[in-house]
Amino acid sequence: MRVLIVGCGYVGRFLAVELSSDGDTVFALRRTPFDIEGNVTTLQGDLFDPASLGVIPKKLDAVVYTVSADSSSVGSYRKAYVQGILALRRIFSSREDSSPRFLFASSTSVYGQSTGEWVDEKSATNPESFRGEIVLEGEAAVKSSFDHACSVRFGGIYGPGRTRLPRSVQEKTFKLPPIRPYFTNRIHQSDAAGVLRHLLRLKSVPTKVVAVDNDPADLFDVAEWVSRRVDSSLPAEVEAGWKRALGHKRCSNRLLRQLGYRFHFPTFREGYEPLLGD
Numbered sequence: 001m002r003v004l005i006v007g008c009g010y011v012g013r014f015l016a017v018e019l020s021s022d023g024d025t026v027f028a029l030r031r032t033p034f035d036i037e038g039n040v041t042t043l044q045g046d047l048f049d050p051a052s053l054g055v056i057p058k059k060l061d062a063v064v065y066t067v068s069a070d071s072s073s074v075g076s077y078r079k080a081y082v083q084g085i086l087a088l089r090r091i092f093s094s095r096e097d098s099s100p101r102f103l104f105a106s107s108t109s110v111y112g113q114s115t116g117e118w119v120d121e122k123s124a125t126n127p128e129s130f131r132g133e134i135v136l137e138g139e140a141a142v143k144s145s146f147d148h149a150c151s152v153r154f155g156g157i158y159g160p161g162r163t164r165l166p167r168s169v170q171e172k173t174f175k176l177p178p179i180r181p182y183f184t185n186r187i188h189q190s191d192a193a194g195v196l197r198h199l200l201r202l203k204s205v206p207t208k209v210v211a212v213d214n215d216p217a218d219l220f221d222v223a224e225w226v227s228r229r230v231d232s233s234l235p236a237e238v239e240a241g242w243k244r245a246l247g248h249k250r251c252s253n254r255l256l257r258q259l260g261y262r263f264h265f266p267t268f269r270e271g272y273e274p275l276l277g278d
């Protein structure tokens with residue numbers, strides 16, 4: 001399979017290495033020069049510099065879009081999640097040779113539910129933030145631009161080098177959420193890449209899939225588990241400034257499991273354990 005990874009950062013790099021070790025022909029694009037282990041062709045290009053996109057190869061079977069925003073401004077979000085996709089659409093619509101499968105790294109921020117309810121692919125998407133709204137626009141752009149497309153709604157991605165929560169408990173800067181339970185949804189880097197790899201191997205893909213681990217855990221429970229593992233104690237201080245419990249929901253990965261995906265790190269416990277002290 002010939003696969004292009006656009007926006008080859010934390011997740012994309014992990015995926016590139018895995019696919020190349022499977023024997024796929026992998027191309028990986030980002031703006032800054034970079035190296036990747038394994039047999040991956042690295043390409044330097046900017047989605048907003050059309051001339052630089054001439055490096056994109058032809059006859060691709062799949063494109064995986066894992067571009068993130070440079071900042072949390074509306075403009076950066078729109079560039080990363082909507083305009084970048086339209087830039088790729090222009091390239092692929094001018095070519096007669098390919099209609100690649102397109103996997104879009106979306107986010108569970110498309111859900112506005114915040115009273116602890118379960119959500120899945122069929123749930124309403126009324127985002128609370130402009131971020132979720134723009135990511136949802138990105139999903140629509142993907143759907144209207146590519147025939148075989150899937151929006152993969154990731155929860156918070158953690159893993160080596162991305163350990164803010166356990167570190168804050170260890171460093172005693174963690175602040176308790178003012179409500180309990182306060183559900184949070186996450187996925188390990190290795191599973192985020194694993195899900196994308198799995199979706200590339202399926203005969204066909206759903207238009208959207210929620211990608212979180214098996215345990216939408218109460219943040220207090222997560223922090224308490226970490227504190228026990230590192231022989232620390234939880235602070236009594238409660239996080240100030242909460243008007244409402246934004247994002248308090250439980251995302252279901254049932255469809256992902258029905259599609260045959262098996263998690264390397266089924267919950268935060270397996271995922272965080274080797275990272276404590278990271």
Ligand SMILES: NC(=O)c1ccc[n+]([C@@H]2O[C@H](COP(=O)([O-])OP(=O)(O)OC[C@H]3O[C@@H](n4cnc5c(N)ncnc54)[C@H](OP(=O)(O)O)[C@@H]3O)[C@@H](O)[C@H]2O)c1
Pocket residue numbers: 006007008009010011012029030031032033045046047048065066067068069080084105106107108153154155156157158
């Ligand atoms: N992190 C999370 O918790 C989380 C949660 C839900 C969804 N997601 C989504 O999952 C995806 C992957 O996340 P990640 O953590 O792997 O992101 P990341 O590490 O920030 O990687 C994003 C990559 O995009 C490249 N990029 C940005 N603008 C570009 C442009 N104009 N042209 C070409 N490349 C560009 C960046 O490289 P250069 O700067 O070199 O171009 C970077 O390598 C993102 O779409 C993110 O929004 C993440």
